Amino acid sequence: MSSHKAIGGRLFSVPFMVLLVIFLIGCFFMFQRFTSGIGSVSNLNGGFAWGIWVVFDVVIGTAFACGGYALAFMVYVFNKGQYHPLVRPAVLASLLGYALGGFGAFFDMGRFWQFYEIFLPGNWNFNSVMLEVGLCVAAYIIVLTLEFAPALLERFGMHGLLKSLNKVLFVFIALGVLLPTMHQSSLGSLLIAMGHKVHPLWQTLHMQPLFALLTALIMGFSIVIFEASTSAVGFGRHSESGLLSKMGKVIVGLLLTFLLARLVVLMLQGKLGLIFAADFASLMFLLEMVLFVIPLVILLSSERRSRGGQLLIAAVSMLLAGSLYRFNAFLFTFNPGPGYSYFPSVSEIMITLSIIALELMAYLVLVKTLPVLHREEHA
Amino acid sequence: MKRRDFLKATLGGTAATLCTTAEARSNLEPAPEAVGMLFDSTLCVGCKACVSICKELNDMPPVTDNNQQSWDSARDLSGETLNVIKVYKNGDAKTKDAEINGYCFEKRSCMHCVDPGCVSVCPCTAMRQNKVTGIVTHHPDVCIGCRNCMVGCPYNVPQFEYNELFGQIHKCQMCNQAGLERVDKGQMTGCAEVCPTGATLFGPRKALLQEAKHRMQLKPGEIYNYPRGDVSKPYSHHEKEVPAYRDHIWGEKEAGGTSVMHISTVPFDKLGMPAVGDRSAASIAETVQHSIYNFMALPAVALAGLTYVVRRNTDDDNDGGES
Ligand code: SF4
Ligand code: SF4
Ligand code: SF4
Numbered sequence: 001m002s003s004h005k006a007i008g009g010r011l012f013s014v015p016f017m018v019l020l021v022i023f024l025i026g027c028f029f030m031f032q033r034f035t036s037g038i039g040s041v042s043n044l045n046g047g048f049a050w051g052i053w054v055v056f057d058v059v060i061g062t063a064f065a066c067g068g069y070a071l072a073f074m075v076y077v078f079n080k081g082q083y084h085p086l087v088r089p090a091v092l093a094s095l096l097g098y099a100l101g102g103f104g105a106f107f108d109m110g111r112f113w114q115f116y117e118i119f120l121p122g123n124w125n126f127n128s129v130m131l132e133v134g135l136c137v138a139a140y141i142i143v144l145t146l147e148f149a150p151a152l153l154e155r156f157g158m159h160g161l162l163k164s165l166n167k168v169l170f171v172f173i174a175l176g177v178l179l180p181t182m183h184q185s186s187l188g189s190l191l192i193a194m195g196h197k198v199h200p201l202w203q204t205l206h207m208q209p210l211f212a213l214l215t216a217l218i219m220g221f222s223i224v225i226f227e228a229s230t231s232a233v234g235f236g237r238h239s240e241s242g243l244l245s246k247m248g249k250v251i252v253g254l255l256l257t258f259l260l261a262r263l264v265v266l267m268l269q270g271k272l273g274l275i276f277a278a279d280f281a282s283l284m285f286l287l288e289m290v291l292f293v294i295p296l297v298i299l300l301s302s303e304r305r306s307r308g309g310q311l312l313i314a315a316v317s318m319l320l321a322g323s324l325y326r327f328n329a330f331l332f333t334f335n336p337g338p339g340y341s342y343f344p345s346v347s348e349i350m351i352t353l354s355i356i357a358l359e360l361m362a363y364l365v366l367v368k369t370l371p372v373l374h375r376e377e378h379a
Numbered sequence: 380m381k382r383r384d385f386l387k388a389t390l391g392g393t394a395a396t397l398c399t400t401a402e403a404r405s406n407l408e409p410a411p412e413a414v415g416m417l418f419d420s421t422l423c424v425g426c427k428a429c430v431s432i433c434k435e436l437n438d439m440p441p442v443t444d445n446n447q448q449s450w451d452s453a454r455d456l457s458g459e460t461l462n463v464i465k466v467y468k469n470g471d472a473k474t475k476d477a478e479i480n481g482y483c484f485e486k487r488s489c490m491h492c493v494d495p496g497c498v499s500v501c502p503c504t505a506m507r508q509n510k511v512t513g514i515v516t517h518h519p520d521v522c523i524g525c526r527n528c529m530v531g532c533p534y535n536v537p538q539f540e541y542n543e544l545f546g547q548i549h550k551c552q553m554c555n556q557a558g559l560e561r562v563d564k565g566q567m568t569g570c571a572e573v574c575p576t577g578a579t580l581f582g583p584r585k586a587l588l589q590e591a592k593h594r595m596q597l598k599p600g601e602i603y604n605y606p607r608g609d610v611s612k613p614y615s616h617h618e619k620e621v622p623a624y625r626d627h628i629w630g631e632k633e634a635g636g637t638s639v640m641h642i643s644t645v646p647f648d649k650l651g652m653p654a655v656g657d658r659s660a661a662s663i664a665e666t667v668q669h670s671i672y673n674f675m676a677l678p679a680v681a682l683a684g685l686t687y688v689v690r691r692n693t694d695d696d697n698d699g700g701e702s
Contacts, residue, residue, distance in 0.1 A: 039541030046457060046538050049529035110524020110539050110546055117521045123503040127665045130527045131502035132672070174685035181681075182672075189667055193500045193531045195634075195660030196653050205663055209671060336535050338651050339455060 004088055004151065004371035016364055019357040026354015029347040033107055041347040047340025048331075050108075052352050055330040057104030059187055060323045061355075062137065065097020066220030067227065068144060069180035072173055073217070074250065085374030088151060090224050092372050095144040096359045102141055104355055105134075129189045136183035143175045151370045181213065188212025191329055199281050199333035200271050202325075207265045211325070214258040219322040221251050222295075225315040229308055248299040248311075251318070255296045259289070281333045288328060291321035403666045406635030406659050407494040410513035413584035414553070414562055415491055415630075415638030416571055417591055420645070421476045421622040422578035422605060423484040425464055429570035429579055433462040433488075436554055436561075436569045455487070458540030461551040462488040462570055467650055476622055476644045483643065485650040486579065488570070489536045489551035491515050492659070494635030497550075499661035500531035505548075512562060513584065513638050514555050519547040533634060533653045533660070567609045574607065576617070582610030584638045591628045591642050599623040635659035 033041045044051045067090035075087055109115055117123055118134050125131055147169070153162040188208035191198050204211060225247065266272050275282055295314035297304075304310045331342075344352075367373055434441055439459045455463055465487055470480035477483075495515050497506040505522035508515050517528075517537070528537040528548065540546030554561040554568045561568060571581035580587065590610050597603055601621045606613030622644050629647050630640035634655040643650060 035544065037542055037544040037546060038539075039543075042541075044541060046455065046529065047535050049526035049539065105525075108525075110526060110548070111519070111522055112524065113545070114521075115523050117503050117505075118523050118525075120521075123505075123521050125499075125501055125504040127499050127661075127668070128502040128527075129664060129668055130500055130525060132668070134502055134525075170690045171686055174682055174689045177685055177689070178682050185671065186668070189664060189671075190527075192664035192667060193496055193527075193660050195496070195533055196655055197530065197533075206667055209667065336530075337653055340535070 003085070004154070004374055006155070006369050006371050007367055007373055009368050011365055011368060013364070016361060019361045019364075022350075022357040023354045023361065026350045026352075026357070029351050030107065030354070032347070033351070038108075038110065041345065041351065043342055043345045043348060045340060045342065047336030048334070048342035050330065051342060052331070052344045052348060053104055053108040055327060056352055057108070057355060058101045059330055060326050061097055061101040061104065062187070063184070063216050063219040063322055063326065064223055064319070065094045065101065066180060066184065066216045067091075067223040068094030068147070068176065068220075069184070070217055070220030071224055072147075072176045074247070086224055086228060088148075088372050088374075089227055089367065091144060091147050092151070092366060093223065093227060093363060095141070095148050096362050098137065098141050098144060100355050100359050102137060104352075105137075107351070129186050129193065132186045133183050133190065136179050136186070140176070140179040140183065143172050143179060146172045147176055151372055155370050180216065184216035185209035185213040187216075187326075194334075197334055197336050198329060199335065200269075201266065201274050201281055201285050202329035202333060204265050204269065207261070210261065211258065214254055214261075215322040215325050218251065218254050218258065218318050221247055221254070222315040222318040222322070225311055226319065229312045229315065248305045248314075251314075252296065252299045255292060255299070255318075259292055259296070281328075284324070284328050284332055288321060288324045291317050291324060295321075404662050404669070406657075406662050409493045409584055409636060409638070410509065410511055412511050413493070413513035413638050414582065415513070415584040415587055415640065416553075416568060417580045417582070417587040417610070418486045418639065418641045419578050419580070419594070419605075420483050420485055420641065420643035420650070421624070422576040422619070423464065423486065424576055424578070425466065425484045426575065427464050428573045428575065429486070430460075430462055430464060432569040432573045433551070434460070436559060437461055437549075439549075456536060456538050458538050458542070458546060458549050460538075461549060462486070465651065467645055469649075478645045478649065481645070483645050483650075484578075485643070486570075486641070487534075487651075488639065489515065489553070490534055490630060490637035490639045491551075491553060492533075492635065492637050494659035494661055496531040496533060496634075496659070496661045497528035497537055499665060500527040502527070506537075509555075512553075512555070514553045514562065515550075516552045516556055517548055517550055522548055524548070531661070533655050571608060577605050577607035577613070580606065580610050581608065584640075586610050587640060588628065588631060591631075591640060594621070594642060595624055595626055595628070597621040597624075632657055635662065 029041050038044060042051060042053070068087075071087050071090045106112055106115060118131065119138070146165070149165060150162055150169075153159075153165065186209065188211055191203065191208050192205055195203070263272075266275070275285055294317040298310050298314040299305050431441070439461070442457075442460060455465075463486075465485045466482060467485060468482045469478065472480065472482040474481040475483060491514060493513065495506070495508055498508050498515060502525065503521045503523055505518045506515060506528055507518060524539065524546070526539055526548075529535065529539065537548045537550045539548050555563060566572070567581035571579045574580075580590070587610055594603070599621055602618050603621050604616045604618050606616050608614040624642055624644060625646060627647065628640055628642055629652060630637035634657070641647070641652075648654065
């Protein structure tokens with residue numbers, strides 16, 4: 001019947017309890033946010049209207065949640081059926097990541113009580129990149145829910161419904177490729193209108209959507225490798241590095257495209273000199289480049305590629321690289337003008353951490369209770 | 380085989396879209412009867428009468444600094460301040476309007492951009508530009524508080540009330556928001572009306588630009604009869620020596636231009652004006668967005684192609700008895 005199974009085991013493990021504590025602390029500050037306003041918990045100000053809630057929870061968080069996207073792309077579009085075992089856990093992680101990104105966007109929203117205004121067609125401003133991001137992310141959360149639904153239906157033995165869902169699932173899988181392509185590239189386009197406030201090394205104007213899309217895919221593949229490697233260790237499961245190393249080739253292509261395009265664009269825009277300006281931005285840029293090159297070095301050698309540990313290093317490095325790229329562009333080197341500075345407050349950070357904790361807790365519980373992970377062949 | 384099909388479908392879709400791609404959008408043009416203000420930094424004496432009247436007209440409390448309330452001590456724009464007068468100081472700050480060892484005043488309020496970033500980025504059309512007057516207004520009834528207008532404004536003008544649970548965005552609406560409508564009623568803006576020296580001058584953008592250009596042409600040291608209030612019908616004049624203006628009208632061209640323009644003797648970057656180019660960021664963002672999406676045509680084409688490919692591939696999976 002199903003090729004997936006719940007791994008079972010104790011729900012209230014030690015890691016789970018630690019996450020629970022973090023989550024509860026965050027809840028306290030979230031309560032404060034919804035009783036006394038954003039200003040009472042965050043350091044957001046007139047120049048830095050977007051802090052870690054937008055940049056980490058939404059812009060970076062959804063890139064972490066691109067595993068489902070990257071795999072859907074590989075498995076269904078390029079017809080590499082052999083990657084199937086990894087799809088379900090990736091879709092689950094994506095669903096959780098996006099749902100919590102959506103939640104992050106909600107509590108960051110200054111006028112949360114009328115959030116629905118963005119869903120009313122009469123209000124739509126088709127020139128707005130934000131509109132596209134908002135609608136597209138909302139639609140994708142629904143699509144991910146439907147993509148993950150088979151796991152639930154299997155668990156509760158609803159075979160009739162499962163059958164009919166499977167018949168139309170291809171539509172949602174196609175949407176699952178299209179929607180992230182749209183909104184992940186748009187996350188980059190958000191930077192264009194921010195004009196001079198974005199540091200020239202990251203203000204690549206017309207090329208913003210391309211770089212955002214490439215980092216989304218790179219991070220998406222990395223998170224798949226990361227999840228598979230850690231669940232192999234954490235849950236004592238068989239390593240799937242055989243499959244993973246094959247993904248390496250695709251990633252190498254993405255990394256090379258990214259690095260090459262990044263440098264060529266900077267050259268064409270006459271900004272190469274800024275890389276060696278020896279200031280904070282140039283340092284950040286170089287760090288980012290190093291983080292993109294490390295995985296390239298690992299993945300280019302077939303010998304290193306097949307070793308689980310090396311693969312994990314490559315994945316972590318790419319996750320850091322992609323995150324740093326987005327952090328740099330939106331926050332670290334962002335300069336709204338004289339008189340403004342920003343560093344997140346403790347409560348702001350705690351709220352973000354608690355969201356991550358919630359995401360991890362939900363993942364742990366769901367893989368233990370629902371058929372998510374692939375059934376072992378040599379059990 | 381299939382990969383090629385997919386690539387073909389994608390390339391076909393992309394090519395089709397590129398052919399119908401919207402022309403790169405250039406900067407918007409000023410509205411036909413655009414109204415605005417001209418701020419002449421050399422005339423401003425820093426009395427902050429404009430800050431005070433602005434608060435009064437917009438029902439906002441004065442900001443106090445160490446309980447010293449003279450007029451208003453707001454240092455920058457905020458959820459309760461739509462207009463501030465900032466001070467530039469250099470060296471011993473002895474000479475007014477001198478760049479070196481001098482000081483001068485600079486007004487900060489919405490520039491009412493000709494091609495406003497805030498309007499372009501707002502997902503809910505809560506920022507609107509009047510087609511006739513060019514005035515940019517905010518409409519909190521549809522605003523979700525995403526604060527994209529704040530990051531999308533080159534001048535950090537829109538400000539959110541962070542300290543309120545049910546806060547809103549505030550910005551100068553040229554005293555013409557529903558309920559005040561000074562411009563519609565034929566009055567001038569509050570800040571221009573109370574300005575004792577005509578440093579803040581109200582009027583049609585065209586006339587203000589002409590006035591600014593005229594001042595650039597005057598010889599330093601000459602006596603000029605400066606108007607107060609509305610440039611097209613000044614309520615009075617005063618004579619003053621012409622300073623050594625920089626040949627730069629901020630807002631004539633910057634990022635498509637603004638309806639509130641500034642002139643000064645101190646370079647604008649020293650007065651905290653941003654390094655915007657001639658092309659508005661909004662016009663670039665919209666060009667990119669519309670080229671990619673061309674009003675949702677590409678996504679639709681791409682979805683059709685993807686669905687086709689995915690369907691074939693999932694069917695194969697079922698037949699092939701994968702896993
Ligand atoms: S200055 Fe800012 S708020 Fe005012 S119109 Fe321009 S973009 Fe909008
Ligand atoms: S905060 Fe309100 S006005 Fe500003 S962009 Fe968002 S929805 Fe529009
Ligand atoms: S036009 Fe009105 S709202 Fe705007 S700064 Fe002047 S007084 Fe304030």
